[in-house]
Amino acid sequence: MENQTKLSVNINKVATLRNARGGDMPNVLKVALDCERFGAQGITVHPRPDERHIRYADVFELKPQLTTEFNIEGYPNESFMKLVLDSKPAQVTLVPDPPGVLTSNAGWDTIKHESYLKEVVAEFQANNIRTSIFIETDAKLIENAAKIGTDRVELYTESYATDYPKGKEAAIRAFVEAGKIAQKVGLGLNAGHDLSLENLRYFAENVPGLLEVSIGHALISDALYFGLENTIQMYLNQLRNI
Template structure:
């Protein structure tokens, strides 16, 4: 069974563009769970251009499915996660000025750095996942960091699939197989959509969770949030 965690960053982006509290991220998180969503993901950045640090604390009491906090593990982020105590933290090596995440960790080069941070989260009973490119060496390196899971960075798959080339799934499938052999859980995210999610899920063995935000919210503008969440759930479960 592959769980759907809905990233609500874009809801916060819309709210912040006008000021005030509409749409309300807490209410949207409640609704996503009511519609069947199996987790809520947020990715606070230092400039708080979408999710604010206070949003994390406001969301924590109402997320009864699974709370996943993504981000670059600067000290401010580490402190936030330790205070909020989510079920999962996903470490992403994005620069402060990045529009969105655009690369996975070099798990070999940054092994010691990641190992220290991950051990701190695990001491606090927070499951850890690290963002990685579909590279077998990076998956192998992830084991030595002590992480519980990897999150496969799926932008390249989405690009090739949209261009009509389904062969782009191959490195992801190979990495998933290796991860399973090495005892790592497998998550995935970035540019997954209603168009490509079924094919991705059917070809990735052991896929535990997908985190979907931008496409899901964009699709909801046309089809409605409840309808879209339920469509994803159907595609992930069929």
Template sequence: MTKLSVNINKIATLRNARGGDVPNVVEAARKIESFGAQGITVHPRPDERHIRYQDVRDLKPVLTTEFNIEGKPIQQFTNLVLEVKPAQVTLVPDAEDAITSNAGWDTIKYESYLKEVISEFQKHGIRTSIFVDADKKMIEGAAKTGTDRIELYTEQFATDFAKGKEDSAKAYAECAGLAHELGLEINAGHDLSLDNIEYFKKAVPHLAEVSIGHALISEALFMGLEKTIQQYLKFLK
């Protein structure tokens, strides 16, 4: 079964919009785990516009599933990850003003940089994953960095699938196959939803984990959080 890690950034966005501590992100994470999700993902950004650095610290001691922290490895982020020591860190090349992640790493251009960062995290027992586009050259480059996993950036898949393109997952399946051959495990995320996750799961081999936040929380507004998570788990079996 492909594991489901739920990104709770949108829970924090809702809290921050009003001020105070409602909804509480720690309580939300506990509920999500109790509903069957196998992981919790957060993506703190330097401006803390949704998940705050203190949220990350508060979550670590109470989570019972895998904790995945995403972000660009600036010094502030690196220090936080080394302090908290999650199960996994996912490196994302975010611009500081990005609304959401919008590109994978150029693993060829940044090979030496990524090697250094990944080595530091792995020395502390933290599994590493790097965010990449469905491009075989970037997959080959990722393997040279020493990372444990890649996370396929799936926005293009979601766009093509919505347009009814028959080969919407072809490049992702090929890249997943290559990554597996190169000894990498495969995660995926961005714009995956109940509309497309079943197709993606069936089309893409060796899929270890998906990280889903915006769509899942949006769907839960209509279906309820527990029912939404259960539906994802059904599709991921």
């Protein structure tokens, strides 16, 4: 039985480990192919301008080898757009993180940046690349994302992960509403950032229309304890029979 919600593994942290020592260990392509072999339904990368983890060269090495969905995240500056248009992944996720930021820490203001995002989304879609916009749970911003013409939005889940230990019902509330709004305006729904073995199943059980989760830091960290194959199975199990 196919999972309703797909698991895309973000392999940035594997590249961080490789780059810390130089050379090619661990090998990013091998890890990505292993993730697919172990059951992951997608691979996500987020190349940044300083190439501190995933390098642009990695993208071109990965693309012809991957057999599942390839998702490239990033800020749509000129070099990123060229990278995506040249490599043609299945999906591009637009993230509003400027150069130098440690990790993604906000969603797009789809009202303030409407005209810019419309232009970017149209260009990617003209090249048969599905578009997703990284966004917070604000109803107006989700509704405006639909006006922009994007295929999907990706809910930024850090606040859910932070609040989950204090009370999961309160932590999930805004995300349930966001899922309903996305469905109402005809947007596909992805989610990511700080989802983990602890909080993933509850999220997937309660947020309607969830198509895909992108998980990196927690999954790669868990793999240090449980092994990569076992860890991917553990995450897939959180998404099964929902």
